Amino acid sequence: MATGRSILKRIDWLTVLFYLLLVLMGWVNIYSSTFTDTDISIFDFSTLHGKQLFFILTSLASTIILLSLDPNFYERFSSLFYIISMVLLLGLFVFGKTIAGATSWYDLGFFNLQPSEFAKVATALGLAKYLSDIQTDIRRQKDQWYSFLILLIPAILIIPQPDPGSALVFFAMTFVIFREGLPLYYLGIGVMAILVFVTTLMFGTVWIAIGIALLLLLFMMLKKKKFKVPVLPVTTAIIATVVFSLSVNFVFNNVFEQRHRDRFSLWLRLEKDPQKLEKIRKTIGYNSYQSEKAIESGGIYGKGFLEGTRTKGNFVPEQHSDYIFTTIGEEWGFLGTASVVLIFTIMLLRLVFLAERQKTAFSRMYGYGVISILLIHYFINIGMVIGILPTIGIPLPYFSYGGSSMLGFTALLFIFLKLDANRMKEGY
Amino acid sequence: MKKILLSSIIVIIGIVFLGRLSYLQIFSYTPDLSDDPAIKRIYDYPERGYIYDRNGKLLVGNDPAYDVMVIPREVKAFDTLEFCSLLNLEYPKLIKELTKARHYSPRLPSVLVPQLSKEDYARLQEKMRHYNGFYIQKRSLRYYDTNAGANVLGYISEVNERDLANNPNYVQGELTGRTGVETVYEDTLRGRKGIQYIQKDRFNRDIGKYKDGALDVLPEQGKEITLTIDKDLQEYGEKLMHGKWGGIVAIEPATGEILTMISGPTYDPSLLVGRKRSANYTRLYNDSIAKPTFDRSISFEKSPGSPFKAINALIALQVGAVTPTTAFTCHHGFYIGRSKKGCHCGGGPRNLNSGIYLSCNAYFVGAYKKIFEQFPSNAEAMDAWEGHVRSFGLGSYLGSDLHTGRRGSVPSTELYNKWYGEGDKRWSATTTYSNAIGQGEVNVTPIQLANMTAAIANRGHYYTPHIIKKIEGKDIDIPKFTERKNTTIDRKHFEPVVQGMADVYHKGTARYVQIPDIDIAGKTGTVENFMVIDSVRTQLTDNSVFVAFAPVKNPKIAIAVYIQNGYYGSRYAGHIASLIIEKYIKGEISRKDLEKRMLERTLEREYAKPYSGEEFKINEYDWSKDAIKYQTEAIKDK
Secondary structure (H helix, E strand, O other): OOOOOHHHHHHOOHHHHHHHHHHHHHHHHHHHHHHHOOOOOOOOOOOOHHHHHHHEEEEEEEHHHHHHHHHHHHHEEEHHHHHHHHHHHHHHHHHOOEOOEEEEEEOOOOOEHHHHHHHHHHHHHHHHHHHHOOOOOOOHHHHHHHHHHHHHHHHHHHOOOOOOOHHHHHOOOOOHHHHHHOHHHHHHHHHHHHHHHHHHHOOOHEEEOOOOOOOHHHHHHHOOOOOOOOOOHHHHHHHHHHHHHHHHHHHHHOOOHHHHHHHHHHHHOOOOHHHHHHHHOOOOOHHHHHHHHHHHOOOOOOOOOOOOOHHHHOOOOOOOOHHHHHHHHHHHHHHHHHHHHHHHHHHHHHHHHHHHHHOOOOHHHHHHHHHHHHHOOOOOOOHHHHHHHOOOOOOOOOOOOOOOHHHHHHHHHEEEEEEOOOOOOOOO | HHHHHHHHHHHHHHHHHHHHHHHHHHHOOOHHHHHHEEEEEEOOOOOOOOOOOOOOOOOEEEEEEEEEEEOHOOOOOOOOOHHHHHHHOOHHHHHHHHHHHHHHOOOOOOEEEEEEEEHHHHHOOOOOOOOOOOOEEEEEEEEEEEOHHHHHHHHEEEEHHHHHHHOOOOOOOEEEEEHHHHHHHHHHHHOOOEEEEEOOOOOOOOEHHHHHHHEEEOOOOOOOEEEEEHHHHHHHHHOOOOOEEEEEEEEEOOOOOEEEEEEOOOOOOOHHHHOHHHHHHHHHHHHHOOOOOOHHHHOEEEEEOOOHHHHHHHHHHHHOOOOOOOOOEOOOEEEEOEEEEEEOOOOOOEHHOOOOHHHHHHHHHHHHHHHHHHOOOHHHHHHHHHHHOOOOOOOOOOOOOOOOOOOOOOOHHHHHHHHHHHOOOOOOOOOHHHHOOOOOOOEEHHHHOOOOOOHOOOOOOEEEOEEEEEEEOEEEEOHHOOEEEEOOOOOHHHHHHHHHHHHHHHOOOOOOHHHOEOEEEEEEEEEEEEEEEEEEEEEEEEEEEEEEEEEOOOOEEEEEEEEEOOOHHHHHHHHHHHHHHHHHHHHHOOOOHHHHHHHHHHOHHHHHHHHOOOOOOOOOOOHHHHHHHHHHHHHHHO
């Protein structure tokens, strides 16, 4: 068994360093975005940065427990964790506390617990457990459906809160299934669907059809000699694409509500009329516009700690939580934002490396679950804040304000670090 | 493949993010604080500097005014009906102005209604805070303590888009000098506006000073300036110019200070202040016949006529073409080739003295030819002549501190070579004899004439005419205004010419305009002038010109009066000059009947002639009773 002493030697300190860096930078920026001149102490728990500091310290304390538990414990009880999480999510429909329109919290008096944050950890564990089971064969259709179901249940429970952003996170874990052998053309179809969706909105169905025809022509000309065109699949694909494209048009115009349409048109820069654009910027696109502008105003070097004028003026709503990246952009400039992107990139690559070196399937799959969850958060959050993705509200791991997410992400990472630290031990 | 898939995605996302971030933060970045909605600038406009006359009398002061400003982005839905009635505004006008403001900038303030009266302000002040995005900005407007000097003082108006683009120091709604002293001394008069940077939150509330006021700028008061203009003289001169077109410039010869600068017709400077400014300006600007906004005192170029003979006399003396006793005989005219040109001096032998005081054309044409005989070639003679003429400041902008002005013209060898061809036989003194009597290719402005007279009064030098006397009560120390400019004529040659000019008063063409107790030297001029009417070059009534300085010894004032279509020199210009000189030196007018006549008479009938569409007579005598005794002057004047 691993002792407290030896775990210190075996743990991947590089990842811990990145973790600490992100947490520190996150807190500094939360401090800045919630700072007012009347603040006296950083340990003032009536302020958001004071509370966040408390959450960080709690999380750090929790890592000691997480690292000292028997690694078998996580695998053995993963199904239980999963079930408990689902029950907690279900319980929200009865006992949930509503904050800002979303019933996502349990009121514990001193602390609002957001079970969806912990459900992410539990689902990663549960999925890894199921896939690593000796009886599971991912090439089997049935097992594919079961593994999808594991991801679907929490997503379905979270969507009506409503918190569609968090629900999206669970689908990101399909990466794990792909890693373990789900045929890649599922992914290909998914990517194609997104591409067709976006291009339909931007250019219209006619151009999609023309585009496909041209691509096909090019393809055939390149492989002229030996290549036989598989007429049926190709025709099916083209018809399917066009039909999908047409249905996108239909859904967009008839099923979506105006606010959804506005979000998409803002994202894809479809609206060219300056007056309508101005209106969108003031209403549905206010956050995106302000966050982009705040980041832009930072320039290369930023305005300096506590010097961000837009941060001070609270121009970006939710700046301490989902939009925390704007504070970095404004006060630390490109140097700050690029550092954060680089840290996330290196940390995620490091985690891929760690996951790949696992000896057991469970650890590897859990590792991939961790990477998928962190990556989707990082991608969607920063992508939204810098205006290349539509507005989807999910936190930036280790940065955004919030006790549940800080604890959840810490647990997510340190369980994996514990598994990694014990990878050489026989039977852990 | 599957192993590197996730890693590739991570790297691609990183690259996309860095690309987007560098686009935002490096390529789109503009370090402009005015672009920041979190920072509000509050301007504190200093009062514009006062303008005083040479004796410390106030010419221009300030009056408070209030502009209604709008920041389009901050405007919320409001009761437009009530707002319009409060501001006395038509609804379409309101919409138009709001659209204009939005086009200028949604976040910067624009002027919605300029220059409210104090009463409107009092009424509005209470209600203004109900309207988001609107506020009232206090400003000071010009207040004129005189109805004269519009051409000198100039006016101020709101900065336009070009000013804003050219000068980042201005913000919309600010005022800037447009003509005259207001433009030339804009930087001195304007002062520096104070700026406070205020940190705002997204609800547009002030939440404190930006960087604790480290960037704030305190306002700096505009400096007061004292002009060389004599307010009383300016007002008096403008009264005399009533109904007459032309320019008057008086200079103190010892300093080059411009005592008065009158352009007729003119307008009351107060017309270009306040909400009626724009309408009034359009009305003045559109008067393309009388051109009240055209400053004739500095921009009206015409032949100088006979006053220019004084210069020719000086040149003739300088180059040794004549001595004071050299005589030419006048045969009631003179011959250019076979054609005879007339002269009104009465005929007989003329020397320098009588040539000047009787303004004998024959004498000066003779002297002019003699000048040319002093040089081996016509070209050299012309060059020398031109150099002497130019040394009096003619044909140049003079380098004064006036806003506009024209250069005038002095002919040159180059010009005649171009006209007649190069070579000594192509042209000569005979070809260019008009220069001898100031009717040729020489063109001058009234200020140049006055400066030329000042140079004669000083016996050989002048100081660049200027209008600034003191800034903040301190005498100016600008070398170009305090340095003496010497003419190329030796001092000794001036006395005989000055004597001739003095005799113009004693026994010459201006003997009827004498002022008791004041010794004046002057020279009349009657200048033929033409206008193209329906494609026909038509002669109009002569321009009446007069230059003078007084007293002859230690001159205090040098003056040039140019009255369009005033007929012979002493008829209008001479009388007006003598009245101004008397007013300036004595402070009051002893010749009340003359004053009354000059104040009352107008030349409007004369100015209407070319536009009447009918045939008209020129150089008509005025047969009214009191004018009869002045008629004879005319005959001898030309």
